[in-house]
Amino acid sequence: MRLDGFGIFVNDMGRMIRFYRDVLGFEIKETEDTKNVYLVKDGTLFLLYGRKDFERMTNRKYSYTSGLNGHFELALYVDTFDEVDASFKAAVENGAEPVLEPTTEPWGQRTCYIADPEGNLIEIGSWDKPYEIREPLK
Secondary structure, eight states, X not given: OOOOEEEEEESOHHHHHHIIIIITOOOOOSOTTOSEEEEEETTEEEEEEEHHHHHHHHTXXXXXXXXXXXXXXXXXXXXXXHHHHHHHHHHHHTTOEEEEEEEEOTTSOXXXXXXXXXXXXXXXXXXXXXXXXXXXOO
16 A cells, blocks of 8 residues: 555634635635535645544544644745744734744744644744755664
């Protein structure tokens, strides 16, 4: 098996589309009243599923957390430390919830965290070099 993509189950599709499209710059072509959003971001399939729609499709009920949650982290990369700071500032000014101000960690990465409107964590980080030559995964 190969990893194909990942999805987020959302309560308010319109609000989440506006956040990922308008605040984070994801290309989303679907309208705000859609049931599912399918897009590819940097070669990774990214999906937004309406919670109620998914429950109807699977004929099951699920539990969901509310508020800031630590179920997963979506990591975004920028090429420079300055871009980490600028991206954090712009995201917060446009409605993202600040979680961790930009910080340079002891291992050399500059990182920060925001949350989307439904409390999912998003990291914006950099090794201060282009994505193609960043620190390899260990």
